Amino acid sequence: MIDVVSVASEAHPLIKTGGLADVTGALPAALAAHDVTVRTLLPGYPAVMGALEGGRVVAEMPDFFGGFGRLLAGRGGGLDIIAIDAPHLYDRPGNPYVGPDRKDWPDNWKRFAGLSFAAYEIGRGLLENYRPDVLHCHDWQAGLTPAYVAFNAPTRAKTVMTVHNIAFQGRYEWSIFNDLRIDFRAAQENAIEYFGGIGFLKAGLQTADALTTVSPTYALEIKGPAYGMGLEGLLQVRAEHLTGILNGIDIHEWDPMTDLKLVQHYSHNSIEQRAGNRQALAQRFGLDDAPGPMFSVVSRLTWQKGLDMLVEVADDLVAAGGKLIVLGSGDAEIENGLAGAAMRHPGKVGFVRGYDEPLSHLIQGGADVMLVPSRFEPCGLTQLYGLRYGCVPLVSRVGGLADTVIDANEAAVEAGVATGIVFAPATVEALREAIRRTARLYGRDKVWRKMQRRGMKSDVSWELSAEKYAKLYRRLLGMNENADSND
Ligand code: ADP
Secondary structure (H helix, E strand, O other), X not given: OEEEEEEOOOEOOOEOOOHHHHHHHHHHHHHHOOOEEEEEEEEOOHHHHHHOEEEEEEEXXXXXXXXXXXXXXXXXXXXXXXXXXXXXXXXXXXXXXXXXXXXXXXXXXXXXXXXXXXXXXXXXXXXXXXXXXXXXXXXXXXXXXXXXXXXXXXXXXXEXXXXXXXXXXXXXXXXXXXXXXXXXXXXXXXXXXXOOEEEHHHHHHHHOOEEXXXXXXXXXXXXXXXXXXXXXXXXXXXXHHEEEOOOOOOOOOOOOOOOOOOXXXXXXXXXXXXXXXXXXXXXXXXXXXXXXXXXXXXXXEOOOOOHHHHHHHHHHHHHOXXXXXXXXXXXXXXHHHHHHHHHHOOEOEEEEEOOOHHHHHHHHHHOOEEEEOOOOOOOOOHHHHHHHHOOEEEEEOOHHHHHHOOEOXXXXXXXXXXXXXXXXXXXXXXXXXXXXXXXXXXXXXXXXXXXXXXXXXXXXXXXXXXXXXXXXXXXXXXXXXXXXXXX
């Protein structure tokens, strides 16, 4: 049995701002099948404290980054949780990273140094009768954990640093150094210094025993300047420790046969039933019932996601006979652009600004196309939900999108392997052409239906990837990689 602490600032269904939460929420159950037991360490946000069942105090940390802290262990959202109850850091409503003014909390460095430090302390045996084998650190918020392990008093736990998005790095002024409680050698050995300041993710990437990211293509991309965002040099040096392990999805929560958020259930044998969901969507987004492909987006509205480009081609999408529905929020300019498109094209374009988990399921279950025109995409989950729900993905050929969707070029259609539409480069022109191509494919009923069915049958579960993580842990611990039993 391998004991892992998953160190993260989000985990679905307790607290979520993006794909990270889906991963940390689903991976523990998938790992259980491989003799890996996971406990999830989370900041005690109100949403986490509120969901904790049977929480009991397992440690006290009287001087925890400026206030009293303690660790509570219990169950929550189907996970084994260790929550850091430190109200001075985490007892704030809303989004975990930004205040009501939409700006980062000024003490984020302290909040996530705290998360990282607590993980390190657990690794050192802070909890009675619990000595984890692996500290699995997710994204920059947990980036200091491997550095504490490397430079403070030693622990026997191995560290894994997983990058879910290298654009978010946790960069701060050097002046915080003395408050991080990290041994001075961390400064001497340039382990946490980053462009004159401190980099949380950099620290993790430099010091962790193993590095992973969430798709094989992204693992290649981030070693180069176009996608590495300043960390490519370090990743080249540590390339032999870096692997790409594709994300899966929770196929029980995301199952069109049982999903309670759908109006109509269906399977790959009854795809025509999706019509009921499509109709409900049309009502919700104010669309008319003319035929034609319904394109959809469920996303943060940002430059990364390429949705500024979608604003530019919205008119062409409608001209090609399509309709467009968008659920999301983000950059004001993109929001305004989409609202403008909805005004120009009543009955054809609908925009719901906000975050709405149930509606995101209905979109997957009713729209025809899931549009993901990202400029970069570490893995991407909405195209995986799309595959599973018969909402054909239209994606740019980057990162995990390239690894999960097979383009419907004529050869692939002939060979019966296509699962979506893939375009490159991520430009307005290429996106426009891809939308037109999708509309033409949609018109070929049989081809389209086959593509939907193939996607629905493809394996998007955690099974294969959980096995890869389990093997990685075993390798780090010097165990036989292929043995799934106690060894
Ligand atoms: P990222 O983590 O970069 O935002 P991913 O595709 O990896 O992108 O994961 C996004 C997750 O957040 C998916 O589960 C998606 O369904 C969900 N999501 C994004 N925007 C919304 C929204 N406005 N409402 C509901 N769910 C959303």
